[in-house]
Amino acid sequence: MTTPEVLFVCVHNAGRSQMAAGLLHHHACGRVLVRSAGSAPADTINPAVVAVMAELGIDLSREIPKPLTTQGVHSADVVITMGCGDACPVFPGKRYLDWQLDDPAGLPVEQVRPIRDEIDRRVQALLADLVS
Template sequence: MSAVPEVLFVCVHNAGRSQMAAALLHHHAQGRVLVRSAGSAPAESVNPAVVEVMAELGLDLSEEFPKRLTTEAVQAADVVITMGCGDACPVFPGKRYLDWQLEDPAGKPVEQVRPIRDEIDRRVQRLLAELA
């Protein structure tokens, strides 16, 4: 593992779960972890309800945009965390893969996205404790 571990969060659209996870890990890690997120089929934009619930925590996702998953991003990562992308995520030997089963915030109102955000936050903080 490199001096600074690299974590890649992957979901299908890179518009919700992986964006929240990346922002939360980036926030908590304060530079101790390199964080990226991507999607196997990126959406046009980040889910507005996700932007709103993250703003409640003081995290601004308004400038973020969904990014396409690349083989290079997976190869560069020490830990790859998938969130419901199934077989669309390429698998390389020697990587640590985690699959987080999380509800998709797509189409849900803010009240239903908050608990998803909070669960992601708990998992991100556990992951950070393991990496530290």
């Protein structure tokens, strides 16, 4: 059996997709290859996102926003979009999921925590589906 590969995509790759990638990497313990990207990457990760992930022992402080590439989408088994609209290329036979989530940009830590927790719930359900 091959290791499944998941790509999380949002606009800036500075919040939602970084949290999702960090959480899946943490929970999967090597059973899933995880990447994230943005259709218009920011310069840095949202500091509130780094803070709420650190609360769970997940360090995103060294992560950088990465650009979405056609090759990245092509190599993924599952592509999860989070508010990036039509920017993500679509390949036949790929599994695509669109997670409607609030954007944590500009929000304080107290308002980013519930977004993180919802992403964590979805990530754990995805992981159970991928490795079952």
